[in-house]
Structures are given as C-alpha cells and as structure tokens.
Amino acid sequence: MIEVRQLTKRYRHTTAIADLTFRVGPGLVTGFLGPNGAGKTTTMRLILGLGRPTSGTATVGGHAYADLPHPLTTLGTLLDAQAVNPRRDGFHHLLALAQSNGIGARRVREVVDLVGLSDVAHRPAGVYSLGMKQRLGIAGALLGDPAGVMLDEPLNGLDPEGIVWLRGLLRRLAGEGRTVLLSSHLMSEMALIADHLVVIGRGRLIADTPTAALLREHAPGSMLVRAEDAGAFAGLLRGAGASVRVEEDGALRVRGLDGLGIGRLAAQHHVVVTELTPIQPSLETAFIDLTQDSVEYAAAATATIKDAAS
Numbered sequence: 001m002i003e004v005r006q007l008t009k010r011y012r013h014t015t016a017i018a019d020l021t022f023r024v025g026p027g028l029v030t031g032f033l034g035p036n037g038a039g040k041t042t043t044m045r046l047i048l049g050l051g052r053p054t055s056g057t058a059t060v061g062g063h064a065y066a067d068l069p070h071p072l073t074t075l076g077t078l079l080d081a082q083a084v085n086p087r088r089d090g091f092h093h094l095l096a097l098a099q100s101n102g103i104g105a106r107r108v109r110e111v112v113d114l115v116g117l118s119d120v121a122h123r124p125a126g127v128y129s130l131g132m133k134q135r136l137g138i139a140g141a142l143l144g145d146p147a148g149v150m151l152d153e154p155l156n157g158l159d160p161e162g163i164v165w166l167r168g169l170l171r172r173l174a175g176e177g178r179t180v181l182l183s184s185h186l187m188s189e190m191a192l193i194a195d196h197l198v199v200i201g202r203g204r205l206i207a208d209t210p211t212a213a214l215l216r217e218h219a220p221g222s223m224l225v226r227a228e229d230a231g232a233f234a235g236l237l238r239g240a241g242a243s244v245r246v247e248e249d250g251a252l253r254v255r256g257l258d259g260l261g262i263g264r265l266a267a268q269h270h271v272v273v274t275e276l277t278p279i280q281p282s283l284e285t286a287f288i289d290l291t292q293d294s295v296e297y298a299a300a301a302t303a304t305i306k307d308a309a310s
C-alpha cells in the first residue's frame with residue numbers, strides 16, 4: 001500500500017535518505033527502525049508529500065498522497081503528537097480535523113472513546129501529558145477509518161498500560177487487513193509489536209525482513225549456565241563445540257549448544273548444574289549488530305571528543 005522507490009532527499013549539507021526502496025503491505029504491523037538521524041521522519045514526511053524528494057517516488061495506494069481524493073480514509077497519520085493548539089480541547093481539535101474532511105461529530109466521539117480520552121476530551125490539550133497527546137494524535141489518525149495508518153514514534157511518552165493498549169490496537173488494525181507502519185526507538189517493544197521490520201541507517205536501507213528472521217540471523221539465543229566448578233565446565237563445553245563467555249559473576253553464556261546438549265554433557269561428567277536458563281534473543285542486539293556502521297552519534301564519538309578535550 002505504501003511504496004517508496006529509489007527515494008533520495010538531499011539538504012544543502014546532508015543526504016537525509018539515499019536511494020531508499022521498500023514496500024509496506026496490508027495485514028501486518030511494520031516497524032520502521034533506525035538510529036537517530038537515520039532518516040525515518042524524512043521518509044515519512046516525503047510519503048505524505050511534505051517536502052519534495054531530490055529523486056525517486058513515494059506513493060500510497062499507487063498515488064502521490066497529495067493526489068488522493070480522500071487522504072484521511074486512505075492513510076491516517078501521526079507525525080508530531082505535540083503539534084496541537086494548547087488552548088483547544090481534544091474534542092474540538094478532532095472536530096476541526098473531521099469537519100475539514102467531511103467527517104461528522106459521531107465519529108469524533110467514537111475515536112475519543114477508542115483511544116481512552118473520554119474523561120479529558122473537553123480539557124485544553126495544553127494540559128495533556130505527552131502520552132495523552134499521543135492518544136489524541138492516534139485518534140486523529142483513525143478519524144477517517146483509514147485503510148492504513150502511519151505513526152512516527154507513537155510509543156514516546158506512553159506509560160506501560162498505554163504501550164500495551166497501543167500494541168493491542170495496532171495488532172487489531174493489522175488483523176482487519178489494514179496497513180500499519182510505525183517508527184520507534186523502543187526495540188524491545190518493536191520486537192513485540194512488529195511482524196516485519198524495515199531498518200535504515202544513514203538514510204540507506206539495511207534490512208527489510210520479518211522480525212523473527214532478523215532476530216534469528218543477528219541475535220542468536222544463548223543459554224545462561226551456572227555450575228559448581230564453572231571454569232572446568234566451560235572447558236568441557238568448548239570441547240563440545242560451544243562458544244562460552246564467562247560473565248563477571250561466574251555464570252557462563254553459552255552459544256551453540258541447547259539445554260539438552262548442556263544437560264547431557266553435565267550428566268556425563270558429573271557436573272552439578274545449578275542454573276540453566278534460555279536467554280531470548282533481543283532486538284537491541286540485532287539492531288546494534290545491523291546498524292553499527294551507520295550510527296551517526298555513537299558513544300565512541302563522545303569518547304573521542306572527551307579525549308581530545310583532555
């Protein structure tokens with residue numbers, strides 16, 4: 001439904017995105033990931049026709065967003081939750097948006113309920129927390145009962161209950177066959193929410209893959225093992241082909257052997273194992289592995305600046 005083809009955007013001194021090509025299809029939650037400054041917001045803005053690409057195209061349902069006859073029913077969007085008039089209340093903020101798109105007040109009340117803002121809908125948006133503003137922005141995105149939604153960092157400012165709520169909402173929208181694209185820095189949340197990931201770094205595509213495949217390839221699982229005489233057991237594990245890292249507290253992080261293999265080896269050599277815990281692969285690990293060459297503002301850079309100053 002969203003198609004980005006060979007999209008490039010150059011500012012005077014910066015290439016924000018370069019030759020970016022990906023598609024976002026219906027029925028899935030697609031996560032848009034990238035380190036700070038990778039070009040996520042620029043890409044989303046270009047999809048909405050906010051700014052001209054240097055080259056390439058971005059279309060929604062086969063059309064430039066600006067050419068869509070009913071944009072709000074095609075793709076609901078949230079780019080900046082803070083962009084609300086602080087004196088206007090949430091209900092009237094949505095009503096103004098609805099009326100300019102031929103949508104009635106009944107739908108406004110529906111989306112207010114849907115995002116859980118009924119109690120505060122008539123309070124000025126200026127007193128809303130960031131989480132409440134995110135809910136208001138999501139309500140705006142849903143006003144047109146759209147075929148797809150595109151949300152820039154919608155998890156920012158949401159409390160744990162809000163994150164669980166949004167996860168459920170996005171899963172439901174995708175389950176109804178809609179297109180869902182969201183960007184976020186919260187990797188662990190993205191791992192739970194997104195079925196598919198588009199990862200960019202320094203404006204270039206790094207991965208366009210199912211979340212499970214990315215985790216499998218870039219963050220293999222491991223086992224945490226504690227045993228009496230861990231040092232000797234580490235040697236046995238290595239001898240059996242595993243890779244073993246000894247943690248500061250003496251625990252062993254083991255890759256290349258599963259629980260059964262480790263248990264059998266321990267039994268064979270009469271080693272007393274006191275803990276055997278599978279460690280789930282983390283999206284953080286996969287993300288760092290994937291983007292380590294494309295991080296614009298890395299900790300190492302800070303160290304270099306400090307060194308130079310001292």
Ligand SMILES: Nc1ncnc2c1ncn2[C@@H]1O[C@H](COP(=O)(O)OP(=O)(O)OP(=O)(O)O)[C@@H](O)[C@H]1O
Binds near residue numbers: 034
């Ligand atoms: N209007 C602009 N003028 C000049 N450079 C810009 C402009 N907008 C964005 N950039 C630059 O383009 C690059 C991509 O920025 P963008 O905001 O799209 O990244 P992002 O992935 O959304 O980052 P973040 O996660 O930090 O929000 C950055 O280097 C940024 O400084």
